[in-house]
Amino acid sequence: xxxxxxxxxxxxxxxxxxxxxxxxxxxxxxxxxxxxxxxxxxxxxxxxxxxxxxxxxxxxxxxxxxxxxxxxxxxxxxxxxxxxxxxxxxxxxxxxxxxxxxxxxxxxxxxxxxxxxxxxxxxxxxxxxxxxxxxxxxxxxxxxxxxxxxxxxxxxxxxxxxxxxxxxxxxxxxxxxxxxxxxxxxxxxxxxxxxxxxxxxxxxxxxxxxxxxxxxxxxxxxxxxxxxxxxxxxxxxxxxxxxxxxxxxxxxxxxxxxxxxx
Numbered sequence: 001x002x003x004x005x006x007x008x009x010x011x012x013x014x015x016x017x018x019x020x021x022x023x024x025x026x027x028x029x030x031x032x033x034x035x036x037x038x039x040x041x042x043x044x045x046x047x048x049x050x051x052x053x054x055x056x057x058x059x060x061x062x063x064x065x066x067x068x069x070x071x072x073x074x075x076x077x078x079x080x081x082x083x084x085x086x087x088x089x090x091x092x093x094x095x096x097x098x099x100x101x102x103x104x105x106x107x108x109x110x111x112x113x114x115x116x117x118x119x120x121x122x123x124x125x126x127x128x129x130x131x132x133x134x135x136x137x138x139x140x141x142x143x144x145x146x147x148x149x150x151x152x153x154x155x156x157x158x159x160x161x162x163x164x165x166x167x168x169x170x171x172x173x174x175x176x177x178x179x180x181x182x183x184x185x186x187x188x189x190x191x192x193x194x195x196x197x198x199x200x201x202x203x204x205x206x207x208x209x210x211x212x213x214x215x216x217x218x219x220x221x222x223x224x225x226x227x228x229x230x231x232x233x234x235x236x237x238x239x240x241x242x243x244x245x246x247x248x249x250x251x252x253x254x255x256x257x258x259x260x261x262x
Contacts, residue, residue, distance in 0.1 A: 002031075002208045003185040005134035007038060007145025010202035012133040016194045018047060018153060018181055020055060020069055020095065021125030027158040027178075028057065028067075029092040029166050030151035031209050036085035038145040045151075046136045049126035054136070057093060064117055067093045067104050072123025077104035079113040088147070088209055090167040094157045099123075110167030131181070134203070149209050153181040170212045 003012070020026050028045065040061045047055035049070050056068045059082060066078030075098075083089045092107040101118025133151070135143040152172035162175050172182050183191040186205050189198035 002147055002149035002206050003133075004147045004204045004206045005144045006202060006204075007035065007042070007143050009140050010143060010204075011135035011137075011140075012183070012185075012189055012198040012200055012203060013137060014131040014133075014181075014183065014191065014194075014196050014198045015129075016131060016181070016191065016196040018131060019127045020047070021127060023155045023180075024097045025156050026095045027092065027154040027156065028094075028152070029090070029158070029163070029172065031088055031090050031147075031149040032083055033088045033147040034059075034083045034085060035145040038085075041142050042144045043132070043135050043142045044144050044148070046132040046142075047128040048130045048132065048137060049128045055126070055128060058142070060117075062117075065091070065106070066117070067095070067106070069095060069104075069121065070126045071099060071121040073121050074119070075099045075101060075103065075121030075125075076117070076119035077101045077106065077115060078117045079106045079108065080116040081108060081113055083108075083146075092158065092163050092166060094163075096157050099125075107163050107167075110164040133183075133198070147206055149185060150211060151183065151185065152179060154178040155180050168212075169210050171214075174212070174214060 005011070032044065038059070040059060040063065042059045043056060044059075045057040049055060054068070055070055057066075058068070059065055060078065063082055064078035064080070065082045066076060068074045068076045083091070090109050094105045096103045099121035101120055106113045106115070130137070133148060150172060154175070156178040158166075158175065165174065166172065172179060180193060181191055182193055183189055183198055186208070189200060190196065191198070
């Protein structure tokens with residue numbers, strides 16, 4: 001799931017609401033490459049809210065990477081660093097609720113960043129009506145120049161273990177609790193969770209970063225009159241190897257259907 005945005009017209013639009021105010025907590029994670037020479041004020045992710053209000057993940061005019069959640073005045077927090085040019089990095093933004101700038105935390109490749117320019121908000125967090133990747137619907141003045149992959153949102157704050165796992169390459173589907181938005185960014189841009197398909201306004205499918213997906217278990221069904229099976233077989237459990245390190249299982253076969261972990 002990787003898409004390249006050209007920084008001038010490319011965008012993907014989703015007519016789906018992710019109402020941060022109603023959720024009370026939020027996490028957003030993704031892999032990003034920012035092209036060298038990118039302009040300021042680029043929108044990586046834009047939630048359109050009522051009126052002129054917006055929730056944003058963006059690069060502001062002073063080259064800070066931050067989150068704004070719109071209220072009467074928005075709560076804002078910014079990292080004191082931005083992604084290195086032409087380098088794939090993993091970023092995660094979490095919001096624990098409320099209007100204090102400290103309610104937003106930012107993690108780069110699994111490690112919390114320093115902060116600069118935080119703003120405490122007022123009022124209530126605005127409801128949102130759509131999500132735009134790589135820009136905004138009103139014009140093409142804030143378009144993102146770079147690549148996005150494995151983007152996902154959760155209605156909770158991810159744990160340290162989960163954030164580190166994502167930064168190591170585990171897919172968001174490893175962490176399904178509270179997962180509310182995870183659009184496909186290759187071929188069909190539909191989000192399988194909401195069922196809403198994104199409207200492509202340009203963008204290009206590009207090579208996907210290394211990612212670890214869950215393995216499905218398989219059932220081996222014997223023939224109707226199986227021959228007797230005896231002996232011992234050893235099978236490697238791929239997912240367990242990744243998660244827990246080098247686990248295997250010993251199974252004794254003596255005829256009939258046998259469950260084979262994979």
